[in-house]
Amino acid sequence: MIAINKLQLLFFLSLFGWMSCSDDEDPVADSDVTFAGVEDSYTAPRGETISVSYTVSADDGLQSIVVSADGTDTPVAVTAGTEMYSGTIDFAIPGASLLDQSYTIDIVATDVDGDAATISTAVITGPVLATVPTTYEFTRDGASTVSYNGQNERLDQVAEIKSYLQTGDAGAALSAQVLQDAYANVGGDGNGFFSFSSTKQLEDKSFQPDLDDNFMSDLFAGVEAASTSGAIAANGVAGLIVRENSGNTVLVDAHGREYTQLIEKGLMGTVMYNQIYNTYFTDARIGADVENTEFREGANYTDMEHHWDEAFGYWNPPLDFTSDWPAERANEDRFWSHYSNTVDPHLRTNDAIMQAFIAGRAAIVNNDHPTKEAQRDIIAEQLEIVTAGVAVHYINSSLEALNEAKIGEAFHVMSEVWTFVNAIKYNPNRRLSIESIEEIKESDLGADGNFWNVTTDGLNKAKNTLVEAYPELADAKDQL
Amino acid sequence: MKTKLIQRKNINQIAGGLCFLLFLLIASCSDGDSPAPTPEPETNLAELRAAIAENIAENYIKLSFASLKTKNDLFIVAAENFTGSPSVENLNKLRAAHKDLWLSWQPAAIYQMGPTTTNALRAAINTYPTDADLIESNVSAGTWTIGAISNRAAEGLPAVDYLINNTTGSDEDIIASYIDDSARGDYLIGLVSYLDTKISVSTDQWQNGEFINAFTATSANGTDVGSALGMLINAIDLHVQRFLRDGKVAIPSGVRSAGIARPKATESYYGGFDRELLIAALEAYEGLFDGGGQSSILTYLRALDEGDLATNVAQQIDDAISLSNGLNDSFAQQIEDDNQQMINVFMELQELVTLIKSDVSSVIGITITNQDVDGD
Numbered sequence: 041m042i043a044i045n046k047l048q049l050l051f052f053l054s055l056f057g058w059m060s061c062s063d064d065e066d067p068v069a070d071s072d073v074t075f076a077g078v079e080d081s082y083t084a085p086r087g088e089t090i091s092v093s094y095t096v097s098a099d100d101g102l103q104s105i106v107v108s109a110d111g112t113d114t115p116v117a118v119t120a121g122t123e124m125y126s127g128t129i130d131f132a133i134p135g136a137s138l139l140d141q142s143y144t145i146d147i148v149a150t151d152v153d154g155d156a157a158t159i160s161t162a163v164i165t166g167p168v169l170a171t172v173p174t175t176y177e178f179t180r181d182g183a184s185t186v187s188y189n190g191q192n193e194r195l196d197q198v199a200e201i202k203s204y205l206q207t208g209d210a211g212a213a214l215s216a217q218v219l220q221d222a223y224a225n226v227g228g229d230g231n232g233f234f235s236f237s238s239t240k241q242l243e244d245k246s247f248q249p250d251l252d253d254n255f256m257s258d259l260f261a262g263v264e265a266a267s268t269s270g271a272i273a274a275n276g277v278a279g280l281i282v283r284e285n286s287g288n289t290v291l292v293d294a295h296g297r298e299y300t301q302l303i304e305k306g307l308m309g310t311v312m313y314n315q316i317y318n319t320y321f322t323d324a325r326i327g328a329d330v331e332n333t334e335f336r337e338g339a340n341y342t343d344m345e346h347h348w349d350e351a352f353g354y355w356n357p358p359l360d361f362t363s364d365w366p367a368e369r370a371n372e373d374r375f376w377s378h379y380s381n382t383v384d385p386h387l388r389t390n391d392a393i394m395q396a397f398i399a400g401r402a403a404i405v406n407n408d409h410p411t412k413e414a415q416r417d418i419i420a421e422q423l424e425i426v427t428a429g430v431a432v433h434y435i436n437s438s439l440e441a442l443n444e445a446k447i448g449e450a451f452h453v454m455s456e457v458w459t460f461v462n463a464i465k466y467n468p469n470r471r472l473s474i475e476s477i478e479e480i481k482e483s484d485l486g487a488d489g490n491f492w493n494v495t496t497d498g499l500n501k502a503k504n505t506l507v508e509a510y511p512e513l514a515d516a517k518d519q520l
Numbered sequence: 521m522k523t524k525l526i527q528r529k530n531i532n533q534i535a536g537g538l539c540f541l542l543f544l545l546i547a548s549c550s551d552g553d554s555p556a557p558t559p560e561p562e563t564n565l566a567e568l569r570a571a572i573a574e575n576i577a578e579n580y581i582k583l584s585f586a587s588l589k590t591k592n593d594l595f596i597v598a599a600e601n602f603t604g605s606p607s608v609e610n611l612n613k614l615r616a617a618h619k620d621l622w623l624s625w626q627p628a629a630i631y632q633m634g635p636t637t638t639n640a641l642r643a644a645i646n647t648y649p650t651d652a653d654l655i656e657s658n659v660s661a662g663t664w665t666i667g668a669i670s671n672r673a674a675e676g677l678p679a680v681d682y683l684i685n686n687t688t689g690s691d692e693d694i695i696a697s698y699i700d701d702s703a704r705g706d707y708l709i710g711l712v713s714y715l716d717t718k719i720s721v722s723t724d725q726w727q728n729g730e731f732i733n734a735f736t737a738t739s740a741n742g743t744d745v746g747s748a749l750g751m752l753i754n755a756i757d758l759h760v761q762r763f764l765r766d767g768k769v770a771i772p773s774g775v776r777s778a779g780i781a782r783p784k785a786t787e788s789y790y791g792g793f794d795r796e797l798l799i800a801a802l803e804a805y806e807g808l809f810d811g812g813g814q815s816s817i818l819t820y821l822r823a824l825d826e827g828d829l830a831t832n833v834a835q836q837i838d839d840a841i842s843l844s845n846g847l848n849d850s851f852a853q854q855i856e857d858d859n860q861q862m863i864n865v866f867m868e869l870q871e872l873v874t875l876i877k878s879d880v881s882s883v884i885g886i887t888i889t890n891q892d893v894d895g896d
Contacts, residue, residue: 111591138736198681271879274670275668275670429605436637438641439637439638441642442640442669443632443636443637443639443640443641443642443643444639444642444643444762445642445643445647445672445673446671447672450669491671492668492670493668495667496638500638515605516746518634518746519745519746
């Protein structure tokens with residue numbers, strides 16, 4: 041937004057006056073002082089210096105020239121009586137200047153008779169990046185300014201935790217303490233759990249109400265008990281259940297919910313999704329007051345750029361991610377970007393989210409807050425559409441599994457429905473109410489939160505609830 | 521069987537030889553009025569696809585489900601008559617109604633999509649092998665939850681099969697078991713009522729619901745996964761593999777269990793009319809592909825200048841029917857007598873799966889989305 045200030049008012053008035061003066065047929069056009077060579081406006085990116093060249097002519101000889109740049113008056117040394125003077129004004133656009141922010145330069149020339157004339161011009165802050173890149177690659181002086189190693193490391197931690205849980209699905213005994221140490225990354229390697237060292241942890245990035253409710257630690261305790269009981273899962277009994285398609289077993293709780301899914305997708309929600317919405321998309325991290333001029337110490341990026349990159353890091357797609365992502369590169373998307381790709385053929389979320397991340401990052405480089413905020417809002421909305429779309433996708437899979445009378449397969453995909461619907465609650469501007477989220481988790485997926493009580497009516501009801509809240513899903517609700 | 525495999529390969533390669541000549545003979549007989557060998561323009565093909573969807577919806581899907589509902593209503597009456605008054609006559613009437621209903625499910629079962637999936641109708645009607653122990657423990661406990669997934673293997677037509685056809689005793693013994701313990705009749709009626717609910721809801725939706733209306737809408741006349749043809753070919757692919765080939769033949773004959781046969785995993789283990797159920801399913805396919813003189817999948821293949829493939833598909837179904845006709849009524853008996861004949865039928869069905877899954881789908885341009893992998 042351009043602030044209208046006194047200077048600009050002056051600029052407009054002066055311009056009007058100058059234009060009148062320069063008009064030959066204007067009856068009052070008899071000034072003795074005239075300007076040449078000054079453009080209506082000049083545009084350059086923030087931090088750069090603009091040179092404004094001008095020539096002043098005065099038939100009777102010049103007395104004085106004063107340049108007023110952004111309110112600061114500077115007299116120009118001119119020999120009295122000179123009929124023509126050429127000069128250059130160097131104006132440095134401040135590094136903190138916002139995109140489209142305008143600065144006024146007035147040149148006031150007075151002749152020896154005391155006749156004065158003024159010319160005004162505007163220096164406008166243009167974009168640093170005139171075109172938005174097609175991939176998430178941003179550089180300064182040839183070096184990348186994009187960094188989200190902490191997010192990569194946390195995602196790698198989730199992947200290794202999942203691998204451990206899968207040994208339990210195959211029959212090995214699991215330890216709650218091992219999982220807790222991994223979650224808190226004790227000793228920088230999860231107390232010997234991880235294959236790599238990192239200063240980052242998952243637990244301190246988890247949604248605080250989940251920590252209050254022992255969301256993860258209860259699951260860790262439960263999966264240890266289920267993995268060591270030797271029980272075959274049944275209604276009310278946690279243990280192993282066979283997934284009919286592969287013949288492999290998975291561990292489920294007493295309500296049929298699969299631990300590996302609840303923990304892996306639970307971390308996708310309580311850490312990744314939560315961090316995007318409740319940390320990185322807040323004004324505290326990317327609002328207009330966040331540093332976006334000076335670089336972070338030892339880095340070539342600003343705080344705001346880095347915060348946006350960290351949100352991107354929790355989505356974690358390939359840098360050239362697009363819709364219609366080729367199957368041969370399917371292993372390059374991870375976690376949330378992977379699930380965007382799952383629904384992309386119907387919802388085109390890869391392009392929608394990727395382009396918004398790129399455009400928002402470019403807007404930050406350009407110090408363009410309205411564009412950045414608009415892109416943030418697009419991402420926030422589209423990520424939720426992915427989440428709801430994936431939930432509908434797995435409801436369809438659940439119905440297919442039930443139609444084939446495959447309980448293990450049904451519980452697996454119902455566990456996914458549970459976790460994706462649960463994740464919606466982390467968006468502070470969610471379209472689905474907390475009550476609807478709870479209803480799906482605790483009733484539609486089986487009375488009393490028990491998958492063993494599931495009915496097709498309950499699943500179809502959950503699907504309708506989601507499609508009503510997200511009309512974007514309506515056309516593809518049966519194909520998802 | 522071996523000859524046939526070679527034949528198909530030769531057709532595909534347009535190679536010479538006796539088999540090819542044989543093929544020409546067949547093709548010229550059955551393809552007398554085939555169109556000129558230039559592919560149809562796309563607009564005509566889109567119209568043809570719309571006509572196929574219309575024909576299949578009106579003359580196959582809706583009629584199959586109407587018949588299913590009619591047989592279901594007769595089955596309810598027979599079950600109520602029998603439990604109200606257990607007698608040999610009423611038992612036999614119930615057996616006949618039960619078999620009629622099961623046979624009427626075979627053509628309807630092809631459509632593994634839409635209301636059938638959203639109501640899990642297939643599982644409700646035809647989950648087998650049935651769990652006789654669970655049925656008995658339900659009856660002796662006198663309490664059960666019909667519709668709960670943990671009870672699924674003790675429900676549906678195979679469970680009724682056990683309850684009315686269990687051959688461990690005479691018919692009089694069966695009747696006595698209902699007279700002695702009313703819980704048995706209550707359980708039977710519970711199963712029948714649940715089936716009625718599922719069949720009624722699904723049939724209503726199939727006759728005039730969102731799905732079938734979308735299926736015949738002009739917007740569904742493409743070949744993408746959401747098109748009528750896309751959904752139909754995927755539904756058929758699922759049914760042919762999992763329920764026709766595997767459920768009815770491959771699993772009981774041991775093809776899926778290291779060659780160790782599982783005679784108790786046959787469809788009507790107690791009633792012993794597996795052959796009729798299989799042939800009803802195959803004949804349903806024969807009719808569906810042919811289209812009854814109207815637009816059909818085979819008509820479409822010919823319009824794509826794929827008359828050879830159309831002939832092959834029809835011939836393959838015929839061959840499977842011919843070979844199945846030689847099987848015992850009871851597949852459990854057939855497995856015991858000569859399991860190789862079951863395996864031979866499996867191989868015919870495997871050929872049919874390949875034709876549909878690979879050839880038909882790729883020629884039409886349909887992406888097969890069914891997957892058997894865990895994924896994540």
